Amino acid sequence: MDIRLSGVSHFYQQTEVLRDISLEIPSGRIVCIVGPSGCGKSTLLRLIGGLERPSAGEIHQLGTPPTDCLNPLTYIFQDFALLPWRTVRGNVSLVLEDHGIRGKAAAEIIDDVLARTKLSDFAEALPKQLSGGMKQRVAIARALAVNPAVMLMDEPLSALDSQTRELLMDDLIALWSRTPFTAVYVTHNLAEAVRLGHSIVVMSRRPGQIREIVHLDTPLQQRGLGNAEMDEKQKYLWQLMRDEARAADAELIDV
Amino acid sequence: MSELSNQNEMHQVPFRGGGFAPTARRGVGLAVFLLLIALTELGTQTGFITPLTLPKPSDVLKTFGELYSSGLLWQHLSVSLSRLLVGASLGASVGIAVGVMIGLFSYVRAGLLPLVAALFPIPKIALLPLFVIWFGIDEGSKYALIAFGTFTPTVVATYGAVDNVDRGLIRMGQSFNLSWWSIVRKIVLPGAMPGILSGLRISLAIAIILLVAAEMLGAEYGIGAYILEAGSLYDLERLFVGVAILSILGVTLSACIGMIERRLLRWRV
């Protein structure tokens, strides 16, 4: 299932947040969106996921999601959004219960996703007992449980320290290599973008517009640390973004 | 400065970080309590405190013993507890329901919030004669007074707690296509539970206060009636027995909520 945005603009009251965004998100690919803070990345993701309606333009799904897909457009949040009163297992089970999946069928799915995210030993733990990286893995497991057609990730690693971030990026790459999934990955971290993105959408400061789309052809598995080509791309992206970031920063001070 | 200082002189860095961090000191509260009672006993025994001022604690204990052995303690306590139970559970459950609705529906909020704000400051005791006319002089008016008194603080605590539920969690629920009812049941209610329970603490204390007020009108038995009777007879021993029973009741209820909190809110950090 692909997603196509055509001429999407968005306003909050009089504030124009997004202007004329047209974008193609092809199936089985990870599209990264980078841009200075406040440029409308999160807003764009909310529009794609149907949590908000765009002021203008249209967002289409091309094709139908596979039949075993319970929730085609599934989010992974920066702050994990786990229910603190439910165990790891309970948090995953939450998103299955409404589809009438209980008992053995649910247990099978939960065990599978927990195994894929290396959480099998922590099924009965409460979120407060987990580290940040583990919490985000629970959120990923929860997303995997509904077999999403597209994963919408809003800075999923920003709340984590850099070592944990490296480890989780490896995990995500491993997951994608096993079964490629479609994802829109919002980040302000260029290193993440060049590690995970098949294409990288660079946005301008508010009102957010697409400045450039950078394509990376190196397979994800080969993009380890110290890869010269990746450094090159990252430097190029930083040049694109620096002026925007500086201007955006000054704008915030002016307010 | 540094040139002038003597390199050979050595001081320990003075500690300045003490205080301002209360830690648990078990038994101190009990000791203060016992000391006060002992002082009162001493004062009343020596006549320094006249019998008109305070009763002898030992006489109060004796009076309590008599109340217990006569079987009247249970008679008073059972009617009071059932009034408290019926009134408070009625008020609290309706209060929670209304509070959740105010928290969830804009129209209910717009319609009921001013009403609740208007009802809150009314001294409920002032309405007792009215309740007697509406619900009868027997149990009805007593249930109504206690229910009404617990209702308003419960509503306020509940909708505040619902407002404070992490919007991110609700958004997460929506993003996974959970039904409205699932979101309320599995996200909003558990998320509001800490606020509801701490509101319940206040509501139950108010319920105990109102119990005495409710038993002002037409109650032959009950801890409140017992206290009022003792007051009108200037029977300080019985008055203090009654007050002590109320305090114990308050402490017990508060401990019960504490237990519920520990069970229900184990997930809290």
Added chain:
Amino acid sequence: MISLNRRKALALMGGTIAAAGLSTPALSQGRKITVGALRFTSHSASFIALQRDYFKEAGLDVELKFFQASTPMAVAIASRDLDYAVTAMSGGLVSLADKGAVKIIGGALSEEAGIDGQKYLVSDAAFQAGVTSPAMLDGKKYGITSAGSSFHYMGSKLAQKEGITMSFKPLQKVGAIIGALKSGQIDAWSIVPHIAKPLAGSGKVHIIGNVSDYIPDYQVTTVFTSAKNAADERGMTGDFLAGFSRGVADYNATMIDHAHGDDGVAAMVDLIHKYVYADRPREKAAKSIINGTMRLNEGAALNIASLQDQLSWYQSEGLAKDSITLDTVVDASYVKTLG
């Protein structure tokens, strides 16, 4: 220290004079005391004695303090904020006397055969259901202010004599009882005639009996003071009772015996109207004041038999300690005793 000595000296002087005779004017000029009163006709003796300078002539500079109920009045005596007051011998008063705080020193109002006294009332609902005499009150709800109040006593004596049982509903205030009776929440009550008659006139309440039929020679209210005044201020207490008794004598002569004709009644109603029903026009108030006329105890005489009966009843109900004797509660040395 000086003032204390003066006080003592004055008290001594007063004592000598009081011994010489109750109505002799005292020489202890201008002694300041406070007297508690309710705005009821039954407190008229205090109003008359103040207005007609009987207290002044007894050497006392009296300040009246008004209360809403007799309970706080008794507390004010115990705390020595008040010197003298008039109220029923309630369980609370007995308890305060037992604690050495107050003492009854005289009588104020008694039930007397042949003179209109307190009434037993029933609600209209009960009346329509056939309760037309006190004997039919078996199993009914009887309104009282609190356990150990005079209402409780009157209801209980009725039940005793008729051999019936009633449940007594404490409602704290007279106003609350009236409301409950009118709306049929309770079935029966007893009250002084000037409240009973207008209530019965409204048709929501019916008079079904006289308290005097069940409690003959019932001493309804008494004059009381702090135990300290009774024991150590004999002169001042005697002076007070002297002034008070002149007020009683005036009241009985004018209002009951009509010794001064209708003009006398009118003048007295004017005087009382300053304190009682002051918020109502003179015409309406006059009717209520005349309606409420009951014979006050001449010379503040005490009815020991009645007081003993009341004390025994409190004790039998567990509302007063069994160890209390009438001597603890009453100082009968000041006035004549009856019965």
